[in-house]
Amino acid sequence: MDYSNTKPSEIRKLIRSGEIDFQTSGMANGYAQANLCILPKDYAYEFLLLAMRNPAPCPILEAGEVGSRLIKKMADNADVCTDFPKYRIWKNGVLEKEVTDISEYWQDDFVYFLIGCSFSFEGELLSAGIPVRHIEKGKNVPMYNTNIALESAGRLHGNMVVSMRPLPYDMVVNAVKVTAAMPRVHGAPVHIGNPEIIGIKDVTKADYGDDPDIYENEVPVFWPCGVTPQNVVMNAKPPIAITHSPGHMFITDVKNSALKL
Amino acid sequence: MDYSNTKPSEIRKLIRSGEIDFQTSGMANGYAQANLCILPKDYAYEFLLLAMRNPAPCPILEAGEVGSRLIKKMADNADVCTDFPKYRIWKNGVLEKEVTDISEYWQDDFVYFLIGCSFSFEGELLSAGIPVRHIEKGKNVPMYNTNIALESAGRLHGNMVVSMRPLPYDMVVNAVKVTAAMPRVHGAPVHIGNPEIIGIKDVTKADYGDDPDIYENEVPVFWPCGVTPQNVVMNAKPPIAITHSPGHMFITDVKNSALKL
Numbered sequence: 397m398d399y400s401n402t403k404p405s406e407i408r409k410l411i412r413s414g415e416i417d418f419q420t421s422g423m424a425n426g427y428a429q430a431n432l433c434i435l436p437k438d439y440a441y442e443f444l445l446l447a448m449r450n451p452a453p454c455p456i457l458e459a460g461e462v463g464s465r466l467i468k469k470m471a472d473n474a475d476v477c478t479d480f481p482k483y484r485i486w487k488n489g490v491l492e493k494e495v496t497d498i499s500e501y502w503q504d505d506f507v508y509f510l511i512g513c514s515f516s517f518e519g520e521l522l523s524a525g526i527p528v529r530h531i532e533k534g535k536n537v538p539m540y541n542t543n544i545a546l547e548s549a550g551r552l553h554g555n556m557v558v559s560m561r562p563l564p565y566d567m568v569v570n571a572v573k574v575t576a577a578m579p580r581v582h583g584a585p586v587h588i589g590n591p592e593i594i595g596i597k598d599v600t601k602a603d604y605g606d607d608p609d610i611y612e613n614e615v616p617v618f619w620p621c622g623v624t625p626q627n628v629v630m631n632a633k634p635p636i637a638i639t640h641s642p643g644h645m646f647i648t649d650v651k652n653s654a655l656k657l
Numbered sequence: 658m659d660y661s662n663t664k665p666s667e668i669r670k671l672i673r674s675g676e677i678d679f680q681t682s683g684m685a686n687g688y689a690q691a692n693l694c695i696l697p698k699d700y701a702y703e704f705l706l707l708a709m710r711n712p713a714p715c716p717i718l719e720a721g722e723v724g725s726r727l728i729k730k731m732a733d734n735a736d737v738c739t740d741f742p743k744y745r746i747w748k749n750g751v752l753e754k755e756v757t758d759i760s761e762y763w764q765d766d767f768v769y770f771l772i773g774c775s776f777s778f779e780g781e782l783l784s785a786g787i788p789v790r791h792i793e794k795g796k797n798v799p800m801y802n803t804n805i806a807l808e809s810a811g812r813l814h815g816n817m818v819v820s821m822r823p824l825p826y827d828m829v830v831n832a833v834k835v836t837a838a839m840p841r842v843h844g845a846p847v848h849i850g851n852p853e854i855i856g857i858k859d860v861t862k863a864d865y866g867d868d869p870d871i872y873e874n875e876v877p878v879f880w881p882c883g884v885t886p887q888n889v890v891m892n893a894k895p896p897i898a899i900t901h902s903p904g905h906m907f908i909t910d911v912k913n914s915a916l917k918l
Contacts, residue, residue, distance in 0.1 A: 440702040441768070444709070445720055459706055461811055507702070550722055 399423040404471065404647040411647075412478045417496050419536040419605070419643035420481060425519050428581060428652050429645035430457050430470060431511040431622030432480055433629070434498075434638040437462045440507040442550035446628065447509065449547040453556050453620035455512040455580045457648070457655075463504045470648040476508045482641035484626070489633030494641055501638060511622040513645050514559050516581035516652045517574065524574050526567050529609055536643035537561070538602035539621050543595025544586065546628070554628035557604070558586060558594070559621040562614040571617060580655040587618040594618065604642035660684040665732065665908040672908075673739045678757050680797040680866075680904035681742060686780050689842060689913050690906035691718055691731060692772040692883030693741055694890070695759075695899040698723045701768040703811035707889065708770065710808040714817050714881035716773040716841045718909070718916075724765045731909040737769045743902035745887070750894030755902055762899060772883040773842035774906050775820050777913045778835065785835050787828050790870055797904035798822070799863035800882050804856025805847065807889070815889035818864075819847060819855070819879040823871040832878060841916040848879040855879065865903035 399407055399416075404424045410416040420429060435443050440462065447454035458470045467474040477499045485492045485501060495501075514537070518528045530537045537559045544556040563571055568588060576584035591599040599616055601607060604623055610616060629637045640646070660668055660677075665685045671677040681690060696704050701723065708715035719731045728735040738760045746753045746762060756762075775798070779789045791798045798820045805817040824832055829849060837845035852860040860877055862868060865884055871877060890898040901907070 437702065441698065441705060441723070444702060444705045445722075448705070448709075448717065448720065456709065459709065461706075462702070 400425045404649050407647045408471070408474060408479045411481050414496060417481045420645045420647060421515050421518070421537060421643060422531045424647045426651055428457070428470070428516040428648045428650045428655055429513040430648055431513050431625070432476070432483070432638070432640040432646060433509045433511065433625035434476070434506050435634060436503065436636065437505040437507055439552070439634050442552045443509060446546065446549035446552045447511070449549055450624070451579070452583060452586065453546070453622065453624035455582065456509060457512050457580065458510040460508040462507055465502060465508070467510065470510055470650050472649055474646070477502055480640045480644060480646050482644035484639045484641050486629045486637040486639065488635060489630045498638055510646065511625065512581035512655070513622050514582050514619050515645060516655065517578045519652055520574050520578065521571060524570055526563065526571050526574070529562055530606065533609055536605035538606060538608040539604035539623050539642055540596045540599070540618075541603045541627060546624070552628050552632045554624070554631040556586065557621045557623040557627050558618040560599070560608060560616050560618050562608060562610040563617050564614055568615055568617060575619065577657050578652070578655055579657065581652070582620045582622070585617050586620050589615055591616055661686045665910050668908045669732070669735060669740045672742050675757060678742045681906045681908060682776050682779070682798060682904060683792045685908045687912055689718070689731070689777040689909045689911045689916055690774040691909055692774050692886070693737070693744070693769065693899070693901040693907060694772065694886035695737070695767050695769045696895055697764065697897065698766040698768055700813070700895050703813045704770060707807065707810035707813045708772070710810055711885070712840070713844060713847065714807070714883065714885035716843065717770060718773050718841065719771040721769040723768055726763060726769070728771065731771055731911050732907075733910055735907070738763055741901045741905060741907050743905035745900045745902050747890050747898040747900065749896060750891045759899055771907065772886065773916070774883050775843050775880050776906060777842035777916060778839045780913055781835050781839065782832060785831055787824065787832050787835070790823055791867065794870055797866035799867060799869040800865035800884050800903055801852070801857045801860070801879070802864045802888060807885070813889050813893045815885070815892040817847065818882045818884040818888050820882040821860070821869060821877050821879050823869060823875040824878050825875055829876055829878060836880065838918050839913070839916055840918065842913070843881045843883070846878050847881050850876055852877055
């Protein structure tokens with residue numbers, strides 16, 4: 397089934413009904429996708445401060461009022477508890493389980509944060525004639541933990557998570573130009589070329605998503621990734637946190653073109 | 658005494674010693690100035706959300722950790738309690754008093770927010786050959802309450818406060834261009850021409866700062882203003898809040914040019 401031309405509201409309906417519980421790369425071509433982090437109010441200020449201080453991995457697309465599960469700006473009448481294909485429940489920094497609906501976990505003091513996703517610029521890359529390997533292969537994007545320390549905020553600290561797309565040498569510069577114009581969905585790459593420099597020992601093994609397919613004469617290009625808050629949750633160990641499952645994104649009603657500079 | 662070429666750190670020293678307790682327009686030419694809002698932690702998330710939702714009047718230059726009075730990024734080793742020439746203490750939305758040092762009012766749960774100031778773009782206007790009347794006259798900028806509602810955040814709501822500079826007709830477009838390039842210090846005007854449209858009944862009487870001097874054949878041009886949080890404080894009535902006194906700004910070590918697009 398190809399969802400690349402399905403409307404966002406249709407995809408959200410299929411997600412809500414449980415029909416789609418898999419990764420969303422390539423779905424609803426032209427529309428932005430979003431990462432998720434939910435924390436108790438006690439951590440909300442620190443998280444928004446962390447995001448403000450680290451806008452490349454954590455560009456905030458929408459932040460909720462305390463206790464509100466309604467998504468208002470990035471979609472028409474969506475529910476943060478049901479409209480992601482898969483969620484992760486974290487207790488004291490440990491991943492406890494994955495679920496497809498978090499209604500029963502919702503607390504009155506929860507605050508949600510929707511964060512820009514690099515899936516949003518993949519359509520722009522394709523339009524510019526730049527191939528996106530994991531879409532070609534029907535796989536999730538490979539993501540990695542790095543040694544790039546975030547600027548901390550209060551109790552929240554951790555390292556940047558990155559997504560990787562392998563590119564032929566002669567397309568790297570253009571890929572930088574295309575993505576740099578979209579800072580609200582992570583913008584330009586954070587590293588090009590040598591995975592070890594950013595603390596990735598074995599680029600063939602992804603920490604999140606699917607392992608990569610890198611061909612000969614290709615360069616691994618790394619972008620800041622909205623899974624970064626999950627690294628923060630692991631390090632800062634809040635009593636409870638809920639995130640999306642990597643690659644299992646929220647499909648917004650907002651066109652990628654609206655997020656360009 | 659002309660402080661236009663005095664170094665920011667020197668001016669802050671004079672402010673800390675009490676020698677400067679007056680408005681700062683035109684001081685330390687080339688360096689950004691900042692507005693202030695301090696709130697208890699209980700309001701910190703909502704304030705940062707309000708700022709994110711209303712970036713034109715409330716562009717955040719720096720936000721503090723809970724309980725920290727140290728300014729780290731916008732200046733080298735500055736103290737938010739002593740380095741503004743004048744502060745306002747607000748209780749339940751009512752202005753209680755003005756003081757020149759807030760050390761005795763500081764609480765462990767306080768969070769400070771430094772907000773961009775339009776004084777920062779006045780040097781750019783002057784460089785472009787655009788006159789700035791209140792600097793010519795050695796007065797504070799005129800500021801007004803408006804009917805422009807902010808997008809609220811939780812308990813925080815209110816209307817935009819604006820600053821006004823009268824300009825000859827043939828300089829209005831260029832003033833828009835110059836200031837639009839500086840969104841971190843309020844950016845482009847929010848209104849040009851008819852004060853009544855934005856709820857200002859008598860433009861000759863300022864709500865904050867000094868009354869204006871508008872000459873014949875000049876247009877009043879209004880910019881979003883960092884006094885806006887004071888209108889929010891009046892409306893939302895938090896138990897305590899501390900702001901700067903309008904026009905009595907923090908002089909940063911950051912050049913205005915560093916805040917340009």
